[in-house]
Amino acid sequence: MALHPVLAEVTARIIERSRPTRDAYLARTRQAYRQKVERSQLGCTNLAHAIAAMPAGDKILLKEVAKPNLAIVSAYNDMLSAHQPLEAYPAWIKQAAHDAGATAQFAGGVPAMCDGVTQGQAGMELSLFSRDVIAMSTAVALSHQMFDAALYLGVCDKIVPGLMIGALTFGHLPAVFVPAGPMTTGMSNDEKAKTRQLFAQGKIGREELLEAESKSYHGPGTCTFYGTANSNQMLMEIMGLHLPGSAFVHPNTPLREALTREAARRAAAISAQGEAFTPVAEVVDEKAIVNAIVGLHATGGSTNHTLHLVAIARSAGIQINWDDFSELSAVVPLLARVYPNGKADVNHFHAAGGMGFVIRELLDAGLLHEDVKTVAGEGLRHYTREPFLDNGQLAWREASATSLDEDVLRPASRPFSPDGGLKLLTGNVGRAVIKVSAVKPEHRVVEAPALVFDHQDDLLAAFKRGELERDFVAVIRFQGPRANGMPELHKLTPALSVLQERGFKVALVTDGRMSGASGKVPAAIHVSPEAAAGGDIARVRDGDLVRVNAETGELAVLVPEADWAAREVAVADLSANQHGVGRELFSVFRLNADAAESGAGSFRLPDWQE
Known part of the structure; x- marks a missing residue:
């Protein structure tokens, strides 16, 4: 061929x-x-x-x-x-x-x-x-x-x-x-996800959650x-x-x-x-x-x-x-x-x-x-x-010449989707990637006001207070490699999934990682340049109308270009990221980290390899 x-x-x-x-x-x-x-x-x-x-x-x-x-x-x-x-x-x-x-x-x-x-x-x-x-x-x-x-x-x-x-x-x-x-194989993934959502909503306690997780990872x-x-x-x-x-x-x-x-x-x-x-x-x-x-x-x-x-x-x-x-x-x-x-x-x-x-x-x-x-x-x-x-x-x-279960595995002539579901997003916020293979088509375009957070726990606290019952784009910044080592923000998934299932249009925009298990909520991740490096994600303000369009590949804040350019880049207090659980020993990595699109590595390649 x-x-x-x-x-x-x-x-x-x-x-x-x-x-x-x-x-x-x-x-x-x-x-x-x-x-x-x-x-x-x-x-x-x-x-x-x-x-x-x-x-x-x-x-x-x-x-x-x-x-x-x-x-x-x-x-x-x-x-x-x-x-x-x-x-x-x-x-x-x-x-x-x-x-x-x-x-x-x-x-x-x-x-x-x-x-x-x-x-x-x-x-x-x-x-x-x-x-x-x-x-x-x-x-x-x-x-x-x-x-x-x-x-x-x-x-x-x-x-x-x-x-x-x-x-x-x-x-x-x-x-x-x-x-x-x-x-x-343990507990089904579907059942596990539902249990996590119930816990996020306060409908079950930690004991029930731990039992379900232990049946999954066993x-x-x-x-x-x-x-x-x-x-x-x-x-x-x-x-x-x-x-x-x-x-x-x-x-x-x-x-x-x-x-x-x-x-x-x-x-x-x-x-x-x-x-x-x-x-x-x-x-x-x-x-x-x-x-x-x-x-x-x-x-x-x-x-x-x-x-x-x-x-x-x-x-x-x-x-x-x-x-x-x-x-x-x-x-x-x-x-x-x-x-x-x-x-x-x-x-x-x-x-x-x-x-x-x-x-x-x-x-x-x-x-x-x-x-x-x-x-x-x-x-x-x-x-x-x-x-x-x-x-x-x-x-x-x-190996088998045919799939033994076409609900799970299909030939190239009859795929689940004609594309792989990974998209590049660009716009005045920066460059990002989004994975939509698990995102339903009706959720792949979100245009809603920004809610800006500098820590994932702040979003979760707002969710528990009932303040997120609306359409919004969560902008979680200062989560890139130079800010705090670019942690995954996977614990946001249950809360955002609950809101999406309640009928709200929600999306995530972050210079952090989401997860190897990025799921049903549209997430523009790895935004580069990151906020800690002066990236434009640090210009986003609460209430800005944000467009996340996985169909056209657009990631933009809908404000006049002159107003956007005139904005100051926000600065965050990152002192809490510098110590505890060994973080002191990793300062050299944070200081030298490349951008996400360059691999987010901390090595300086020799001249012959640049």
Whole structure:
């Protein structure tokens, strides 16, 4: 199938825009390629330190400096359900590496915080920047020059993007990402959402709410809604960084263990000493990034990736922006309805055909680049397969040729929507993104007076006082990366949903994030420039008529241009964001944060990569 012309055009534009930085990145990376193992560059004292605690058999192999040594970089902790299953992985990986004639060492751990735990709490202000801490932690783990390939164990929101940025900084090393899988299905997402709305209205108490939440989040694995964590797993699959079909296999199953062991064997095979050297710098190219954006649109994935994918791409010398996202969204059909874009969870999606079905449909429609490198070999067609156990042995077969439930998953010829539902908004307030795949058409245009808040709790307090029973656009400002680390404002969702269901026209405009689970209320998010950087969102005043039009892509305050330009930019007291729950230690990130459209990162790229 010929490539869709818009896909070809956007890809060509990204390649041309990125040429100087991508060429420089590849030149630097290729200088680091080794035909010999990495540790052969170390002095004897260096090497002795690195192998001192290893078992005797491993010491022999490591001293020979002839066989590959694999790094294990893990986000394991046992507080978070998504990462608890990773505890068993290092032992499996080490044994599988031995079986392949290689060695493996646990190179380092990275932090893993959960937005579900910190949602609406002060700790959420560390969340976005934890991505950069994870990238740096990955670099520390790999800085010992002991490794010839790496396995990255992580799942959730900032963890996978952080691991990706770190991996691309060591682009000469092959990389295999190893997921944990989703927890089994609990309470339905619909029922959970209704319970939250009842709590927001004061109709049930905390005890009933906690019982419902505990039935939803009840065991090892990722949360089963399609937020950022599961969007991460989709991206690793469609970018060719997982083994095919491994994204949504449950934890603690024989198939998950077999996939983890095979990941180690594959990492050894694609090392410079293996049969198919595949450094991660060659896997993550412009076509792979475009494939990632397409996958995000086709599955209704997380809005957080309008930040993370930009940052990941920049780490590989690739320059993308929100225009690229918007143009691709206009031609990529929505193939999946997974909560919050539907009632099903990711387990239902996986059972209906999952990623193998989605990738085949998109390839056959000319909406993905097939000619890419992956950890499974040349070409994305490898990822139209799904794994299974054949008499206890791992094998692959073609994924289902048809959807097993068209209420959840559809072919490209009969999509839920002809577009991906992610829109770019522009106007005198700035540039923003809005996800409308779960927003009903009658709610996609809102023109109403502004109610301006500098903190989400102020809006919630007004809701509880009964002051929001009207049409309005909530403008929540000073929520960007420089102001307070750009926390998600997801706890606004129940209150705004209640008001919308009561018949009021409501929308949200913010320089903060909403959530990987952005839902039924129109939300113009990531407004750039942010208020703390002097952005025009800081000019909005209570009572201003605001237009949020997801159909035409307009985000504007309807005042005369001269009056708008003459307004002073509001300034907020941000002192309360500077301390408590570790925020003191993150001041350097806030001071150096890029704009949202640049990835909201805090790293200053070297001159050759600008």
